[in-house]
Amino acid sequence: xxxxxxxxxxxxxxxxxxxxxxxxxxxxxxxxxxxxxxxxxxxxxxxxxxxxxxxxxxxxxxxxxxxxxxxxxxxxxxx
Amino acid sequence: xxxxxxxxxxxxxxxxxxxxxxxxxxxxxxxxxxxxxxxxxxxxxxxxxxxxxxxxxxxxxxxxxxxxxxxxxxxxxxxxxxxxxxxxxxxxxxxxxxxxxxxxxxxxxxxxxxxxxxxxxxxxxxxxxxxxxxxxxxxxxxxxxxxxxxxxxxxxxxxxxxxxxxxxxxxxxxxxxxxxxxxxxxxxxxxxxxxxxxxxxxxxxxxx
Amino acid sequence: xxxxxxxxxxxxxxxxxxxxxxxxxxxxxxxxxxxxxxxxxxxxxxxxxxxxxxxxxxxxxxxxxxxxxxxxxxxxxxxxxxxxxxxxxxxxxxxxxxxxxxxx
Numbered sequence: 062x063x064x065x066x067x068x069x070x071x072x073x074x075x076x077x078x079x080x081x082x083x084x085x086x087x088x089x090x091x092x093x094x095x096x097x098x099x100x101x102x103x104x105x106x107x108x109x110x111x112x113x114x115x116x117x118x119x120x121x122x123x124x125x126x127x128x129x130x131x132x133x134x135x136x137x138x139x140x
Numbered sequence: 141x142x143x144x145x146x147x148x149x150x151x152x153x154x155x156x157x158x159x160x161x162x163x164x165x166x167x168x169x170x171x172x173x174x175x176x177x178x179x180x181x182x183x184x185x186x187x188x189x190x191x192x193x194x195x196x197x198x199x200x201x202x203x204x205x206x207x208x209x210x211x212x213x214x215x216x217x218x219x220x221x222x223x224x225x226x227x228x229x230x231x232x233x234x235x236x237x238x239x240x241x242x243x244x245x246x247x248x249x250x251x252x253x254x255x256x257x258x259x260x261x262x263x264x265x266x267x268x269x270x271x272x273x274x275x276x277x278x279x280x281x282x283x284x285x286x287x288x289x290x291x292x293x294x295x296x297x298x299x300x301x302x303x304x305x306x307x308x309x310x311x312x313x314x315x316x317x318x319x320x321x322x323x324x325x326x327x328x329x330x331x332x333x334x335x336x337x338x339x340x341x342x343x344x345x346x347x348x
Numbered sequence: 349x350x351x352x353x354x355x356x357x358x359x360x361x362x363x364x365x366x367x368x369x370x371x372x373x374x375x376x377x378x379x380x381x382x383x384x385x386x387x388x389x390x391x392x393x394x395x396x397x398x399x400x401x402x403x404x405x406x407x408x409x410x411x412x413x414x415x416x417x418x419x420x421x422x423x424x425x426x427x428x429x430x431x432x433x434x435x436x437x438x439x440x441x442x443x444x445x446x447x448x449x450x451x452x
Contacts, residue, residue, distance in 0.1 A: 129367070
């Protein structure tokens with residue numbers, strides 16, 4: 062390899078490495094900790110359901126029922 | 141590397157390897173500490189039963205599908221026959237959801253032995269009693285068509301409080317071998333000897 | 349999920365409702381519910397914000413981790429546990445909530 066090429070490829074590698082290292086830090090800045098814990102107010106949400114309905118927390122549960130939600134990685138996984 | 145370091149390293153390696161080679165000796169009777177003078181066994185402070193006689197042996201797998209289970213191999217009698225084994229178990233939370241026996245057995249056979257890929261024949265149902273209450277016995281044979289194996293299944297659905305509990309019996313054989321129905325007598329004796337030592341979690345939960 | 353279905357009649361007595369949550373699409377969850385014979389809804393949260401709210405969506409990982417959360421009828425999170433559901437603990441929590449509800 063020509064010496065100039067060697068230097069160039071080294072520079073490219075360094076820049077790439079720096080970019081890769083910077084990635085997690087940048088992602089962490091993009092996603093602040095929004096998680097809520099016991100004792101905090103639950104977020105307002107509405108999501109589609111397996112029953113072809115819209116589950117609207119405020120309309121269907123708030124002031125009416127306690128709500129248990131179990132999070133699973135994906136359908137057809139054992140829980 | 142000095143000679144003493146090398147020696148220590150070799151000693152550690154040997155110790156590690158010996159752990160792999162030597163199996164822990166099985167205790168002669170794993171139920172010994174749980175036996176009562178009356179010949180029964182007290183299990184998890186919750187159940188009392190007469191365990192099936194040897195060569196039935198206790199099995200403990202890392203599963204929560206059942207509360208207590210026993211295994212009977214026939215490898216000694218029929219060494220070249222595979223599969224050749226029987227199991228029996230008590231399950232606090234049998235597959236399915238309904239508290240109505242007839243519905244529960246249908247749901248049960250949708251899930252039971254699902255990982256073994258068997259197709260069950262239509263089960264024969266028989267009303268019976270257990271714990272002085274109505275119970276339901278279901279017997280069927282499941283077939284694994286690809287491996288040419290079959291399994292005889294006998295399940296007793298019984299009641300504990302308002303919930304359904306169950307006793308399972310399975311016996312695996314190659315498709316061209318006969319079942320040994322004598323083992324079902326051991327299973328029946330086990331189920332009939334079974335007692336609850338107190339109210340269940342669910343009975344306590346709903347008692348007040 | 350089977351444990352929830354088996355306990356539905358008790359949840360009913362404690363004025364509780366139950367749902368599963370994953371990032372699958374509605375159609376997949378419909379098939380899964382049919383396969384298991386579930387009569388309660390499975391929430392399809394493809395975007396994943398519910399997982400972010402309840403700390404079950406690890407960064408850089410596409411799926412939720414297992415966790416169970418209980419929100420009381422007044423809108424406050426009362427229980428949050430990671431891992432497979434502890435059905436008995438859930439029932440005890442709901443019983444306590446129901447008693448609180450009767451005394452309010």
